[in-house]
Amino acid sequence: MTTLLDSLGSVASPLGPGVVVRPRTERELAHVLMVLKERGASLGVEVTLDRAGFAHLGQVHEASMTIEAGAGVAVSDVEAKANALRLSLGALPPAAWRLDVGALVESPTQAFRVVVPGRLEPLAARVTGVLADGRRVASPPGPRHATGPDLASLLLGAGGVVGLVTSATLRLVPLHEHEQRRTFSFSNSVPALEALREALSAGVLLSRVVVRSRAGRALVEITLRGAAAQVDRELQLFGRVAERGGGRFEGQGQELPVDGDEAEVSWAALARALSVGGAVELYRVSLSSVVARGVAVAEFDPPSPLTAALRAAFDPTRALGSRS
């Protein structure tokens, strides 16, 4: 009887009691998924997927500030190549720098960046991948489209539950030449958080924020990065917004670190966490949600019935495993 290892072919090798697969092409990945489906096996259970074979790190498009990268390329390598041309992936949350491109683009928390005014946009301008049924899917070219349902959302930030990313065209920003920190105090965390939201709506891009709530007072330390003129404009804007919200300028700030795991949280969850005191460090600060360190509990609603239906339609045997 043919073993799973044999069925998977040359892309597979034994790893302890299981098997590791290292596909290098979308066709090979599709074959792996088909074999898993036929054998009722799953990634993360009988088989470990290594996407290092998708190692293509393409050219930087300086005009559109994008770079093509295979799913197996380390995010830090993408950043290094972009930096050589004075470009950057921007202010990603710390955990993002330890991922590869595939994991970054599939992550519900990390796959997005913030643009003015406080809205999220995918880090990937384009994405290609293989769905659990073995079919290839790719997003259309262009910054935005009106070409039917966004099939890329089967992959982007989807946690790998319907398909797997094989490559992405990542959006870059000019490498920041300037960084400024400022600290403001508020009477408590409620006006502090409202000032942050107001600043986002007004057009401030916050690279990092630390909020400390203690003894009926809240300290907000903001970090802004960008071109010198841009940072100056946005600091002035933040100052006006904070002042209108009852904030008081306290000084330059000291880049105070906060311990803890990263989690995507809503503003309501953040407010609840700060209402009992403590400190949080915020990244990817958008009007929809923030990536926070120092908040104990990430709150998610149970998956939608539609998500379950999608998984059943594309991956009836759970070949992709029990990914989050």
Next chain:
Amino acid sequence: MVDAAGALAALVHGRVSTRALDRLAYSRDMWPLATWWFQQGRVPPPPDAVVWPGSDDEVAQVIRLARERRLAVIPFGAGSGLCGGTIATAGGLALDLKRFDTIGPVDPQRRCVDVGAGVLGETLERRLAARGWTMGHLPSSLAMSTVGGWLATRSAGLLSSRYGKLEDLVLSVRGVLGTGERFETPERPFLGPDLAQLLMGSEGALCTFTSARLRVHPRPEARAFRAFDFQTVERGLAAVRRVLREGLRPAAVHLADPSALAFHAQPLEARARVAAAFLPALFTQVGTRLLSWPRLLGPLARLATRCRLVFVFEGDPGHADAEDRAAAAACLSLGANDLGEGPARAWFQERNDAAFRHARVFRSGALIDTLEVSAPWEHVLDVYQRVRAVMGALAVVLCEFGHATADGCSLSFHFITAGGPRDEVEASAEQRWRAALGAATSAGANVSHHHGIGLVKRRAYQDALGEGRHALAALKRLFDPDGIMNPGKLGL
């Protein structure tokens, strides 16, 4: 249909019509070819009935009945689409959502508002403005398009460079699938695919929307306007890229190529009255004859190279002013002629008049069609040049660049052609679309930036999807297993 009409009437409290006049009114959208058909006395296939449900439950019941009777369901907002997306190719029911007309209170903390799918854009913006808020979504169809239509086609507004397209403004959507099941998508943070993104843009082929939770922002305290002339389109595009790269965030960016600049030029006020009185007749007599000779007009148009760039910044007065000054410095360093705020303010105030200018062209017997695509910056100029090269022999070509972001922009091409015998007009319209879309996509553009697919782009869309068409078909099987939702659209 007679039996179904009775059953439908029972579901929606009698709000169903099979009258010829109602069916005629719902037989088309604003697809230019369908407009031309109307002018020739022809009617596209009408729906068999028009239904006006008033609740999510009623929509679900109507769709379940349609499944039982195998009737097509065509969700209908205000019919302002330009791609034939609401034409009832298989008859069936026009599902008018206009009774979903509620606008909830603004949640100032979460900066959002719940809005029914049938709310007209202009009504929404006026209500929000009265409360001190804005969506920042101002499509040129604002007065005649609905929230449901925006969701169905991934609409874009004039200020999309700042506020994003419709899909960037949606927190969640609610509606009914082609299975007859109601749904509501989750808000961030959530796990799994973004279901709202998966359903938006489906043009009624997977579901119908009944409401959405939309992002709102405080109304801007100030707007700064400025226009520049550049010697070439290349320079104008370079200026847009530089401004965005320097971290400036204009709300609106609009670059008119030389032909568009000439077509939309504002006559001086003293000349305007004369022009209004005589130009339409002159255009009819002379213009339509000239349009028969695009091969002559094309080289003439190429003699003009001057293009006009408009920026609008808005928000905090000090910030908008600072960004305006920084943008001016960037443009001047690229050789721009600074025209000040006058032409930019005029463009903004008359931004929705283009459709009325187009109507004048139609009245003269000519046809004007619009193709909008988008492309990454490295391909934008190539897309522009290739489409002009291919279409120059077939039509007078105007192009406007807009909806600019750091990674690319949209290109709206307008093709003006002379009228003629019916068969010739239809054949040449089909030829133009094929040629223009082929040129655009081969140069690196997508098939549509914000008008959608409808009937007119369905083949090009399916070609562009490649293997992805299987994923689309899988979604169709999952959400609309009987294929009753807006058949024929998106090539499904």
